[in-house]
Amino acid sequence: xxxxxxxxxxxxxxxxxxxxxxxxxxxxxxxxxxxxxxxxxxxxxxxxxxxxxxxxxxxxxxxxxxxxxxxxxxxxxxxxxxxxxxxxxxxxxxxxxxxxxxxxxxxxxxxxxxxxxxxxxxxxxxxxxxxxxxxxxxxxxxxxxxxxxxxxxxxxxxxxxxxxxxxxxxxxxxxxxxxxxxxxxxxxxxxxxxxxxxxxxxxxxxxxxxxxxxxxxxxxxxxxxxxxxxxxxxxxxxxxxxxxxxxxxxxxxxxxxxxxxxxxxxxxxxxxxxxxxxxxxxxxxxxxxxxxxxxxxxxxxxxxxxxxxxxxxxxxxxxxxxxxxxxxxxxxxxxxxxxxxxxxxxxxxxxxxxxxxxxxxxxxxxxxxxxxxxxxxxxxxx
Ligand SMILES: Cc1ncc(COP(=O)(O)O)c(C=O)c1O
Numbered sequence: 001x002x003x004x005x006x007x008x009x010x011x012x013x014x015x016x017x018x019x020x021x022x023x024x025x026x027x028x029x030x031x032x033x034x035x036x037x038x039x040x041x042x043x044x045x046x047x048x049x050x051x052x053x054x055x056x057x058x059x060x061x062x063x064x065x066x067x068x069x070x071x072x073x074x075x076x077x078x079x080x081x082x083x084x085x086x087x088x089x090x091x092x093x094x095x096x097x098x099x100x101x102x103x104x105x106x107x108x109x110x111x112x113x114x115x116x117x118x119x120x121x122x123x124x125x126x127x128x129x130x131x132x133x134x135x136x137x138x139x140x141x142x143x144x145x146x147x148x149x150x151x152x153x154x155x156x157x158x159x160x161x162x163x164x165x166x167x168x169x170x171x172x173x174x175x176x177x178x179x180x181x182x183x184x185x186x187x188x189x190x191x192x193x194x195x196x197x198x199x200x201x202x203x204x205x206x207x208x209x210x211x212x213x214x215x216x217x218x219x220x221x222x223x224x225x226x227x228x229x230x231x232x233x234x235x236x237x238x239x240x241x242x243x244x245x246x247x248x249x250x251x252x253x254x255x256x257x258x259x260x261x262x263x264x265x266x267x268x269x270x271x272x273x274x275x276x277x278x279x280x281x282x283x284x285x286x287x288x289x290x291x292x293x294x295x296x297x298x299x300x301x302x303x304x305x306x307x308x309x310x311x312x313x314x315x316x317x318x319x320x321x322x323x324x325x326x327x328x329x330x331x332x333x334x335x336x337x338x339x340x341x342x343x344x345x346x347x348x349x350x351x352x353x354x355x356x357x358x359x360x361x362x363x364x365x366x367x368x369x370x371x372x373x374x375x376x377x378x379x380x381x382x
Pocket of ligand 1: 034035092093094095096119167171199201202231233239243244
């Protein structure tokens with residue numbers, strides 16, 4: 001069956017949908033901030049949701065064997081990663097799992113290692129729990145953002161260090177970690193006995209011909225000290241349905257995780273479970289078409305930016321361009337873009353105010369309009 005590429009070209013009006021993304025700014029601003037795409041979800045998800053809604057009874061709902069099997073098949077077929085159904089923990093979102101992992105597996109004053117700039121909940125999780133946030137700088141090496149490994153090792157060696165929060169693929173910057181890089185981090189986690197919490201929410205958004213390697217899939221020892229966090233929400237645009245999952249092979253860690261979770265973290269929403277099942281069982285074709293469309297958007301944006309003083313390192317994954325605006329020497333780059341008519345994410349929120357993050361998960365026509373606005377604004381300062 002042909003998937004229509006034009007489905008991604010459709011400009012859907014989200015103004016009446018109580019969308020976080022679309023309510024933040026006045027209508028004339030193009031919102032390109034939060035990691036939420038402007039595309040319709042695949043037909044298989046919409047049909048499954050309609051069927052479930054039509055059933056009319058919405059009581060407490062448990063996770064089906066079908067969903068667990070679909071997750072297992074997805075992880076095996078995409079990453080060659082075999083996980084047991086008993087290692088799955090179902091969640092209403094991924095962020096709560098970052099925070100609860102920090103609270104369950106460290107004490108006040110313990111060190112939590114976080115390579116950044118990074119999605120802000122990875123740094124917020126230790127700070128809100130009064131842990132020491134041990135930052136490790138991400139540095140550009142051959143146009144790839146990678147942790148400064150000298151700093152990483154020093155962080156691991158600190159006597160109070162308890163865990164590493166990793167974001168793979170990395171947001172922002174889109175790093176798809178290579179196996180040897182993960183092995184190097186794993187060796188340090190072993191040496192200093194650190195838990196690894198690996199946020200892999202963007203793992204199905206690899207734009208280059210690269211493979212995502214789940215940290216826990218490296219070997220038995222890595223699986224034994226890792227909590228992997230994943231979700232269909234970014235890939236299939238179903239963040240509003242509230243579903244994510246953790247893979248925790250180590251029984252003791254899983255027990256402690258559940259102890260912290262139970263009674264506080266609600267069970268995932270029934271419709272989130274329905275959407276996730278449809279996504280992993282039937283969403284393949286749509287997913288492939290999405291990746292192709294996003295590659296087109298990324299290449300279009302990167303090509304345009306190459307003709308300006310703005311620098312965008314190559315983005316191998318995600319739809320979140322990480323743009324260096326330092327050459328413009330602006331006191332407030334975020335407001336400069338806003339005044340140009342584009343609502344991006346301020347790099348300051350991730351840890352570097354010389355950068356902006358631009359979400360290109362939108363129809364090409366909207367991205368073209370954004371580029372026109374950037375072009376116009378740049379003329380004023382050049
Ligand atoms: C790296 C990363 N983790 C987690 C989340 C959010 O997860 P959730 O909506 O499931 O809480 C995001 C959203 O942008 C993200 O980029």
